[in-house]
Amino acid sequence: MRLSPPRIRDGYHAASGGLHGADRSNQTDHRSAAGLAVGRTLSLACPSVRDRPRVTVRAGLGAIIFDCDGVLLESVDVKTQAYRLLFTDYPEHVDAVVGYHLANGGVSRYDKIRYVYRNILRKPLAESELAVLCARFASLSLDEVLNVPLVNGVREFLEAYHARLRLFVASGTPQQELEAVLDHKGLRRYFRAVFGSPLSKVEIMGRILSEWRLAPSEVIAVGDAPGDCEAAEAWGVQFIARRKPGDEAPVPMPAGVEEIGDIADLLGIMKGRLEGGTMI
Template sequence: MALQCIVFDCDGVILDSVPVKTRAFARIAAPYGQEAQDRLVMFHSVNGGVSRFKKFQWFYKEVLGREISDEESERLGRLFVEYTLDEVRRCPLIPGVKDVLDTWKGRLPLYVCSGAPHEEVLTILRERQLDHYFVSIHGSPPAKAKLLGQIVASLPIAPQDVLMVGDAPTDHDAAEEVGTLFYGVGPDIKPASESLYPWEPDLTGLNDWIKARAAR
């Protein structure tokens, strides 16, 4: 077994954009009061990697007590983009990720598997001039596990030779379901036991980790 492919989440893994999106959810819920705002922000925080539209659906059903309509979902989606797009265009990269991309482009196939809408993540990475690093860029729908499974199924290698790099339980769960390796980054996914998966607060150590495991 040797590492032969790397799949990256986007928010919190490539772009330091998670705080931007947390603020957007807070703004969307603010008209409904502090408790509603706190509940949506908490739900978002513990469900990183889940589509924003699933979060809107949850908010309406569990907090507002009614089903969300297609029109309301689309309106909130437009608001979310309005609140986040400019900041995401300017936000910093996660420390270490540029070094990883520069080192492994052309040596290992690199992919993006994001919970953000497909056209949005593709546009952002193009505008940030990062899209050229990747064989392909994938966003929702479908959900993260299915999306990762589709990427892995398209490759002539075993799932255990693919690394998923993520910052949320959703990313780890997808890697576990598909059977890939997993590397966790950021404050929200530190494992209870160091034996579960490698984890670091940023990606400055990822290059050495990959070098120790990559196919020669």
């Protein structure tokens, strides 16, 4: 299948996992950091549950691409805390670090830490030091991630649809670590393939479309960050956002993005479609 190159707008660039034109920012408030990451290119909103756009499933669905943290696993808080601990020696910058992390879910920790040093701490960072920091991040988070619960409905959905649809994982977690986590959770067997960093989300989606000869209209991507939405939009793939119920400070999503509370919602949508309905 021959694919057109992805459509990436100026500003937030999902493929590079960062910002263009924001390198000189010295924002320290976490909401400002989040706004820098996505506000230039996406019209963002935090709708209430009642305001969520109804979710539709296109006819001819053949594949679903899932993010991991916050979509399959309730692991976002664990990794947020790991960033707090990783930069505990810089208390005046921790909120900005966390804000950037939350606004850029799906971006690899390597790119996030590089950004933090260059734009928030304004300190040089050698590649050897970056490797040490990334290893420390893994030591702070991996054991906790292995013990977090699945997002509600994940196993039921995968059991119901892994033989009927081509299912994939696209994550910013390093490839080897991602495979280890999914193996530990007993989830890897449900997926045709799982992809982590150093590939970006845009690169992963393009590879899935190409290698499995899928048209964008046959695919849904489920994520929890604006970067996930941007990657799906780049390839013309339908995007559904998972917004955790009860989250008091959700990361803003582009206005009008379809949302679910958990994967049980997606299971209900799919069952409704099979029974003749297309909306919830």
